[in-house]
């Protein structure tokens with residue numbers, strides 16, 4: 001059965017790094033940057049548009065997500081995003097639009113080495129077969145990042161298959177999505193390769209500050225999905241974010257993305273509108289103050305605005321949607 005999007009907002013709805021010279025994503029060889037005082041393994045300067053993953057792979061800190069873009073609109077959206085300047089694309093087997101992403105890449109004429117392409121493995125057996133299918137749909141001969149989409153099912157087996165793919169050089173980095181701390185630490189403690197990335201819901205209402213600290217100590221880069229909470233809780237008209245935006249001549253969306261980037265969180269906002277793609281890309285020419293960062297920090301509710309990946313009903317519901 002093909003995976004179908006069963007919630008309004010993700011991915012569960014359903015919904016989840018040129019190879020380094022060595023299989024470096026190893027838990028015993030996490031490279032911390034001495035200048036990074038809080039111990040996070042991936043680093044980005046205010047001038048930089050990349051983070052460096054735990055195996056040395058460079059990942060653009062700002063990318064473009066294609067969740068919930070219908071397949072027949074995805075090629076145009078990705079074409080527009082690439083024309084805007086995005087070079088980092090985030091799709092998934094479960095989004096059912098990998099082929100359209102691949103067509104946009106092929107027709108863009110952009111050299112493959114300039115692109116960073118992520119896709120995700122759905123909950124299923126047969127990770128290597130699923131990988132080959134995703135690669136074929138994308139029309140690529142390697143991935144920059146391959147993620148386990150959900151921490152459900154036999155994901156230990158999937159991770160071991162992904163470790164093999166990584167060592168073969170057909171993925172430059174491997175990681176996970178939607179892993180809460182207990183599952184992430186357990187996966188890391190019982191496998192060889194440390195995930196380079198954990199892509200989890202992260203936005204002003206669910207900030208993941210403590211979790212980011214833990215991930216940093218363990219060498220895992222935090223990547224935000226749903227940076228705008230998909231507009232929930234009236235994010236785009238939030239008074240605090242609007243006031244901060246007004247002080248900089250920027251929109252709420254730009255404030256949110258800038259706030260995440262200053263926290264060294266990778267962001268992949270989605271839009272089908274070229275003017276919003278451009279707006280969301282224009283976040284490197286201003287800086288939020290410590291006071292502004294603190295005001296946004298005060299907005300954290302510590303809870304998902306979608307659902308909890310530890311809710312037994314959701315675990316069963318999502319985990320039993322089968323991939324292609």
Ligand code: NAP
Pocket residue numbers: 009010011012015016064065066067068090091149177178199200224225226227228229230231236253254268269270271272273276277279280
């Ligand atoms: P999001 O980026 O938080 O929000 C997208 C929504 O915001 C869309 O309705 C979009 O509408 C609107 N929007 C975008 N830019 C805007 C702007 N400047 N002003 C006002 N509205 C704006 O939500 P998301 O797509 O769920 O998350 C981003 C990406 O994360 C996804 O595309 C996907 O790649 C990834 N993701 C991963 C998971 C996972 O389980 N791993 C889950 C969810 C998402 P328009 O399109 O009409 O502009």
